Amino acid sequence: MASELVVKLTSENFEKEVTNFSGAVMVDFWAEWCGPCRMVAPIVEELAQTYQGRAKVAKLNTDEAPDIAGRFGIRSIPTMMFFKDGKEVQQLVGAYPKSKIVEKLDAAL
Secondary structure, eight states, rough: OOOOTTTETTTHHHHIIIITOOOEEEEEOOTTOOOOOOOOOHHHHHHHHHTTTEEEEEEEEEETTTHHHTTTTOOOEEEEEEEEEEEEEEESSSSHHHHHHHHHHHHOO
């Protein structure tokens, strides 16, 4: 179950929450039917708690916002994109262990 600390992104709020946000944002591009996405979901929840107040952790359901997924060329999920002050700085495609995700998120801080 998604915690209130993980920002749910939509086509409507993506600009405000990511592109126009000053600071670090991790976006998990996922879908309901994706097995590996469900595997990384608890890690995303954990990171939202760990980085509370330091970085924004968000999820975007690619089935609900195909326009945003297309804009960033998302072809495989899960894909984690890391933004700093609205600009993409890192990307991970596939289900990675927490340590690898933390490494990328720390680099965006």
